[in-house]
Amino acid sequence: MDYETLKREAEKYPDTMTNAERMKAYAMGQEVDRIPFTLAAGDSLVHLYGYTLGQLRRSLDVQFDVAERTKAEFCGGGMIASTNLSLRGVGEALGSVCVYPEDGLDYITDHVLKDYDMLDELVFDPETNPFLQGKIAHARAVRERMGGKCMVMTGGAGPMTTAIAIRKPELLMRDMIRDKKNVHRLLDFSVQCTLRWIEYNCKEFGVVPVGLTDPATSGNLIGERMFQEFSKPHMQDLLDGIRKITGVNPGIHICGKTKHIWKDLKDLGFAFFSVDNCEDLAEVKAALGDTMRISGNVPPTTVLRNGTIDDVIESVKECLIKGSDSPCGYSLAVGCQVPLGTPRENLEAYIYAARRYGRGAQKGKLCRGLYEEGLV
Amino acid sequence: MSRKEELLAELDRCVLEMEDDTVTGVAQEYVDAGYDAYEGITEGLSKGMEKAGQLYEEEEYFVPELLICSDAMYNGLDVLKPHLKASTDQGSKCPVIIGVVEGDTHDIGKNLVKIMMDTAGFEVYDLGRDVAVEAFVEKAKEVGHGIICMSTLMTTTMGNMSRVIESLKEQGLRDRFGVMVGGGPLSKSFADKIGADLYTANAAEAAKESKNLADKIANS
Numbered sequence: 001m002d003y004e005t006l007k008r009e010a011e012k013y014p015d016t017m018t019n020a021e022r023m024k025a026y027a028m029g030q031e032v033d034r035i036p037f038t039l040a041a042g043d044s045l046v047h048l049y050g051y052t053l054g055q056l057r058r059s060l061d062v063q064f065d066v067a068e069r070t071k072a073e074f075c076g077g078g079m080i081a082s083t084n085l086s087l088r089g090v091g092e093a094l095g096s097v098c099v100y101p102e103d104g105l106d107y108i109t110d111h112v113l114k115d116y117d118m119l120d121e122l123v124f125d126p127e128t129n130p131f132l133q134g135k136i137a138h139a140r141a142v143r144e145r146m147g148g149k150c151m152v153m154t155g156g157a158g159p160m161t162t163a164i165a166i167r168k169p170e171l172l173m174r175d176m177i178r179d180k181k182n183v184h185r186l187l188d189f190s191v192q193c194t195l196r197w198i199e200y201n202c203k204e205f206g207v208v209p210v211g212l213t214d215p216a217t218s219g220n221l222i223g224e225r226m227f228q229e230f231s232k233p234h235m236q237d238l239l240d241g242i243r244k245i246t247g248v249n250p251g252i253h254i255c256g257k258t259k260h261i262w263k264d265l266k267d268l269g270f271a272f273f274s275v276d277n278c279e280d281l282a283e284v285k286a287a288l289g290d291t292m293r294i295s296g297n298v299p300p301t302t303v304l305r306n307g308t309i310d311d312v313i314e315s316v317k318e319c320l321i322k323g324s325d326s327p328c329g330y331s332l333a334v335g336c337q338v339p340l341g342t343p344r345e346n347l348e349a350y351i352y353a354a355r356r357y358g359r360g361a362q363k364g365k366l367c368r369g370l371y372e373e374g375l376v
Numbered sequence: 377m378s379r380k381e382e383l384l385a386e387l388d389r390c391v392l393e394m395e396d397d398t399v400t401g402v403a404q405e406y407v408d409a410g411y412d413a414y415e416g417i418t419e420g421l422s423k424g425m426e427k428a429g430q431l432y433e434e435e436e437y438f439v440p441e442l443l444i445c446s447d448a449m450y451n452g453l454d455v456l457k458p459h460l461k462a463s464t465d466q467g468s469k470c471p472v473i474i475g476v477v478e479g480d481t482h483d484i485g486k487n488l489v490k491i492m493m494d495t496a497g498f499e500v501y502d503l504g505r506d507v508a509v510e511a512f513v514e515k516a517k518e519v520g521h522g523i524i525c526m527s528t529l530m531t532t533t534m535g536n537m538s539r540v541i542e543s544l545k546e547q548g549l550r551d552r553f554g555v556m557v558g559g560g561p562l563s564k565s566f567a568d569k570i571g572a573d574l575y576t577a578n579a580a581e582a583a584k585e586s587k588n589l590a591d592k593i594a595n596s
Binding site for chain 1: 394435436437438439440441443444447479480481482484487530531532533534535560561562563565566569
């Protein structure tokens with residue numbers, strides 16, 4: 001399909017509910033206009049509006065502009081005040097050195113924890129830490145500009161991912177064999193920092209939703225045995241803590257291979273799991289669908305960024321066929337972050353396919369669109 | 377089994393079973409007995425590392441295990457290398473220039489590939505991480521021929537791989553180098569699209585396949 005045809009076709013399938021109406025009705029088990037989907041936060045789409053990532057980071061005006069335009073064009077959620085510490089925030093707050101390229105993603109150049117003797121001296125204090133206070137000030141500024149009517153969201157990373165923002169990953173990987181006791185100390189400290197942050201946010205803004213990601217716990221780095229030994233017990237502490245603070249079970253996204261830990265994700269009690277495109281959505285549904293909402297998993301690079309309009313449409317169809325009847329609910333999503341530089345037409349193709357083939361979505365049932373189009 | 381064979385088997389075992397301290401003593405005993413250091417590497421340490429790579433491919437070993445195995449291998453090499461005889465015919469080693477492309481610092485994967493390439497007998501030039509296009513090309517000019525091996529974990533920096541390839545073409549160096557790429561977001565189709573010669577999904581496969589690539593270059 002060419003872009004002109006896509007644009008013409010897309011007009012036939014408009015949304016008839018707002019995001020909020022759809023989410024509420026879907027959660028209650030009612031049929032909604034189309035499958036709920038997530039596409040991208042503003043930072044992945046910034047290039048479409050002629051900004052650099054640096055401009056987005058520095059300017060509230062740019063952030064609002066991108067949020068409003070992605071809301072209008074790509075069904076975005078609009079501006080939110082996010083204090084999510086993401087993958088590296090705890091590490092940076094503690095003194096790991098992060099660089100922020102003008103048009104690239106941030107990365108750590110120097111990890112703070114060289115020696116475990118230093119661990120007791122590291123202080124994570126949201127009240128006084130300039131980096132953390134910067135996050136809070138930003139959220140307040142966003143909220144003020146929206147007259148107080150703005151959702152605040154927070155979150156961070158799982159224990160392993162936070163730990164590798166504090167100590168160099170290769171050293172931590174070796175420690176997992178040679179210095180287990182200290183690895184547990186560091187993982188525990190990582191969890192305490194993240195919980196402290198969530199608690200502080202709830203004190204500042206009231207109870208806020210918490211998002212988690214944990215790429216460093218994936219099967220691409222550590223196997224099942226090490227997950228059980230190191231990651232799982234501390235992940236349990238993190239979840240218990242979040243439940244205690246917010247009263248809600250969080251969800252999680254883990255990049256990479258996870259099949260070997262699906263059972264554990266179930267045991268841990270996550271409310272929601274967003275799966276990478278390297279795993280099969282039908283298998284995820286079979287393993288986890290009866291206990292948690294699942295989402296996924298259009299391949300971000302090979303399909304969304306580098307594929308054709310037809311590739312994107314086919315991938316969305318496949319996801320809907322495999323995942324949309326998941327018993328506890330399903331949302332269409334990309335298998336990981338939307339890559340910078342993803343072309344507009346592919347984003348539009350994703351939305352078009354979600355609206356067309358995902359129309360008439362209801363929790364636990366295949367979308368009506370799939371039947372009406374003869375796909376199932 | 378002769379004492380030499382026993383020691384070779386022990387070097388192999390030390391690497392495979394992550395005995396990164398014990399290996400030093402075994403390597404020392406091996407050279408003290410006057411056995412050939414080159415054989416100690418190829419028939420002892422490298423064998424162990426190859427088996428570790430195999431276990432990694434089979435998902436028995438993961439990154440932590442492979443890193444400690446490599447520590448053991450390098451500890452053994454430190455003892456054996458000074459005893460290599462200059463006259464030993466080690467064949468001509470194919471040079472490999474390896475690095476994480478500009479804008480990315482995720483280098484665990486690259487380091488694993490480097491380890492497996494060392495094991496496989498390549499002459500590895502490690503440019504590190506966040507390596508500028510120009511740095512790859514400069515090194516290529518200096519080395520003259522071989523394999524250029526690039527990795528990245530991020531989609532934002534994948535484009536720098538094709539910039540290296542383009543720059544090699546501009547400098548008239550492309551024909552003298554095999555180009556291989558790898559990393560989380562990559563695929564064979566991406567490698568084909570940017571004109572790379574080889575994509576592999578993991579470090580063990582990278583070392584195996586690069587041998588074929590080296591043969592191809594040698595025969596071209």
